[in-house]
Amino acid sequence: DQQVKQNSPSLSVQEGRISILNCDYTNSMFDYFLWYKKYPAEGPTFLISISSIKDKNEDGRFTVFLNKSAKHLSLHIVPSQPGDSAVYFCAASDRGGSEKLVFGKGTKLTVNP
Amino acid sequence: AAGVIQSPRHLIKEKRETATLKCYPIPRHDTVYWYQQGPGQDPQFLISFYEKMQSDKGSIPDRFSAQQFSDYHSELNMSSLELGDSALYFCASSLKRGAHEKLFFGSGTQLSVL
Numbered sequence A: 001d002q003q004v005k006q007n008s009p010s011l012s013v014q015e016g017r018i019s020i021l022n023c024d025y026t027n028s029m030f031d032y033f034l035w036y037k038k039y040p041a042e043g044p045t046f047l048i049s050i051s052s053i054k055d056k057n058e059d060g061r062f063t064v065f066l067n068k069s070a071k072h073l074s075l076h077i078v079p080s081q082p083g084d085s086a087v088y089f090c091a092a093s094d095r096g097g098s099e100k101l102v103f104g105k106g107t108k109l110t111v112n113p
Numbered sequence B: 001a002a003g004v005i006q007s008p009r010h011l012i013k014e015k016r017e018t019a020t021l022k023c024y025p026i027p028r029h030d031t032v033y034w035y036q037q038g039p040g041q042d043p044q045f046l047i048s049f050y051e052k053m054q055s056d057k058g059s060i061p062d063r064f065s066a067q068q069f070s071d072y073h074s075e076l077n078m079s080s081l082e083l084g085d086s087a088l089y090f091c092a093s094s095l096k097r098g099a100h101e102k103l104f105f106g107s108g109t110q111l112s113v114l
Helices: none
Strands: A010-014 A019-025 A032-038 A045-051 A056-059 A062-067 A072-077 A086-093 A107-112 B005-007 B010-013 B019-024 B031-037 B044-050 B053-057 B064-068 B074-078 B087-094 B109-113
Touching: A010 A019, A019 A032, A019 A086, A019 A107, A032 A062, A045 A056, A045 A062, A045 A072, A072 A086, B005 B087, B010 B019, B019 B087, B019 B109, B031 B074, B044 B064, B044 B074, B074 B087
Parallel strands: A010 A107, B010 B109
Antiparallel strands: A019 A072, A032 A045, A032 A086, A056 A062, A062 A072, A086 A107, B005 B019, B019 B074, B031 B044, B031 B087, B044 B053, B064 B074, B087 B109
């Protein structure tokens, strides 16, 4: 049972435009959400996170929005740059229950110059 | 800066063989996590260690075992390998238990079982 879903395996955008990556979750116990970025032949690296008590967190060009009622979060990258081309994983945790992260399958973002 | 080191980077084994994957965390990191990512799949949590003790367990088969040593490096031992064990195995370490935003991943070990 996929508790974290990234329904778009890939996304292609033009440089300078906005990239929006979506993620849905099913477990209402999740209270912390993270986005990781992964380049080929490298491990995932932390990008941005949000706690369930917030609905928005911003860090430079990256903003994560959380809609708890819809169990949906999204990552906005604006403006997108070619160096942002990577696989983006959405992940969630139930910090009161387990140490593990539950990942989505990832979305491959391609930013075209 | 030192990162999480995993060895080997690639490993090819036959069915029913054994494999040992190693993970060297960032210095002073006392927490290690193992994840398995099958082809086209999401990374799945296997097991974690904190201060050399198992701290959490996920979907790790009984054929697999792991431990964390006194120098905090960890090894994942896999026996009676099956074709379905072919995957990318990530190790991650953190300085603070459960601090996922402070989680650093290695580049992974690509295991192919033939």
